[in-house]
Amino acid sequence: MIGWAAMHERADPVIDALGRRGNLPAETSTFLGRDEDLAEVGRLLRDEPLVTLTGVAGVGKTRLALKAAGELPGGAWLVELSGERNGALLAHTIGSAIGLPEQAARPQGDVLAEHLADRRMLLILDTCEHLLRPCRDLVGQILRAAPGVRVLVTSRQPLGLPGERVHTVRPLPVTAEDCDAVRLFRDRALAVRPGFECSDDAVLRLCRRLDGVPLALELAAGRLRALTARELLDHMDDRFSLLSGRGRTGRHRTLRTAVGWSHELCTPEERLLWARLSVFAGTFDADAAADVCADERLRGVPDLVSRLADKSVLIRHGQRFRMLGMMRDYGREWLREIGEERLVAGRHRHHSLALRRVMRHPRRRACGDPGRRPESGRPHPGPGH
Numbered sequence: 001m002i003g004w005a006a007m008h009e010r011a012d013p014v015i016d017a018l019g020r021r022g023n024l025p026a027e028t029s030t031f032l033g034r035d036e037d038l039a040e041v042g043r044l045l046r047d048e049p050l051v052t053l054t055g056v057a058g059v060g061k062t063r064l065a066l067k068a069a070g071e072l073p074g075g076a077w078l079v080e081l082s083g084e085r086n087g088a089l090l091a092h093t094i095g096s097a098i099g100l101p102e103q104a105a106r107p108q109g110d111v112l113a114e115h116l117a118d119r120r121m122l123l124i125l126d127t128c129e130h131l132l133r134p135c136r137d138l139v140g141q142i143l144r145a146a147p148g149v150r151v152l153v154t155s156r157q158p159l160g161l162p163g164e165r166v167h168t169v170r171p172l173p174v175t176a177e178d179c180d181a182v183r184l185f186r187d188r189a190l191a192v193r194p195g196f197e198c199s200d201d202a203v204l205r206l207c208r209r210l211d212g213v214p215l216a217l218e219l220a221a222g223r224l225r226a227l228t229a230r231e232l233l234d235h236m237d238d239r240f241s242l243l244s245g246r247g248r249t250g251r252h253r254t255l256r257t258a259v260g261w262s263h264e265l266c267t268p269e270e271r272l273l274w275a276r277l278s279v280f281a282g283t284f285d286a287d288a289a290a291d292v293c294a295d296e297r298l299r300g301v302p303d304l305v306s307r308l309a310d311k312s313v314l315i316r317h318g319q320r321f322r323m324l325g326m327m328r329d330y331g332r333e334w335l336r337e338i339g340e341e342r343l344v345a346g347r348h349r350h351h352s353l354a355l356r357r358v359m360r361h362p363r364r365r366a367c368g369d370p371g372r373r374p375e376s377g378r379p380h381p382g383p384g385h
């Protein structure tokens with residue numbers, strides 16, 4: 001069977017009125033790490049019509065999508081959707097990105113699907129989490145009509161289409177002085193402070209506090225204009241006041257707006273659970289979450305936990321879950337604001353004590369006590385996992 005990449009190379013690429021065979025932007029900063037992700041996404045794109053890169057705010061979904069697309073033969077078309085708030089205009093936005101003229105007489109989705117029907121191309125829909133349903137409908141229509149089209153989506157939540165292959169982008173590993181997260185931080189630091197050096201382990205510890213999330217690392221490195229790495233580290237409890245970037249626009253202006261975008265896309269119940277879950281420092285399972293967070297204001301916690309993981313607010317580790325530091329701090333602020341900090345911290349203390357008692361007296365398990373380990377007793381799996 002001939003692979004899609006080979007067909008793509010042979011076929012006429014989509015050329016727009018300006019003679020372009022794609023519109024990928026040139027890279028303006030060094031790309032670091034991600035060898036395994038690139039290999040996996042490249043493999044998926046050769047075999048699958050729809051690939052979605054998902055993951056937490058600022059983790060590098062868009063950057064990875066552009067890099068992976070740039071390594072494929074043939075052109076690729078990028079459609080940036082973060083500024084598009086009206087799902088009804090989705091087909092128009094895609095059409096205008098690929099140079100398709102408007103036809104007022106017919107639905108633009110039909111016009112687009114017809115236009116793409118015999119084309120071979122890669123379409124990148126960047127930032128779809130706020131337009132899940134319209135994206136799902138239109139991508140389904142395009143893929144049914146156009147067997148030569150591949151769609152690469154970036155979204156904090158998968159579209160949920162049958163056949164969608166989801167690749168979760170994890171934070172960069174923070175393991176040692178020469179790990180990818182530290183290399184990224186140092187690279188961006190050198191851009192604002194030529195000759196930047198740090199003799200102690202402050203940079204490594206800072207990267208750890210920032211969980212290896214590239215956006216947070218870049219924003220922190222930008223602050224080296226005014227602060228030392230040690231000062232940054234000392235002020236990490238206040239990361240949202242500290243981490244904002246000059247010259248950035250949209251939701252990447254600050255760490256708070258980047259995380260806040262996820263918060264806006266949550267339902268009131270999901271936001272309340274996010275706030276309450278911020279009392280967990282390590283991993284937890286759905287039962288522990290229910291123990292600490294459920295009450296008459298918040299029912300159906302196990303299902304809500306799963307929804308927060310779908311939205312990349314929580315990271316899944318098998319049956320357990322974890323919140324990155326920036327998501328936890330955001331939830332903690334919200335918890336304080338709604339006046340529940342003491343209440344939920346108290347419930348969490350009770351929960352931990354009960355579990356410790358069970359561990360000290362394992363025979364009680366047989367008498368009906370819960371048989372779980374305390375969440376704090378679990379080794380932290382590290383940001384790259």
Ligand SMILES: Nc1ncnc2c1ncn2[C@@H]1O[C@H](COP(=O)(O)OP(=O)(O)OP(=O)(O)O)[C@@H](O)[C@H]1O
Pocket residue numbers: 029030031032033034055056057058059060061062063064127154156184214215218251258
């Ligand atoms: N592997 C990498 N090497 C270098 N820079 C990176 C890498 N990954 C991400 N970045 C940088 O980190 C920042 C955030 O990355 P990106 O925009 O791809 O995140 P995202 O996951 O798409 O965020 P969002 O959820 O808000 O869409 C960008 O400035 C990007 O260039």
Ligand SMILES: [Mg+2]
Pocket residue numbers: 061062063126127154
């Ligand atoms: Mg993105």
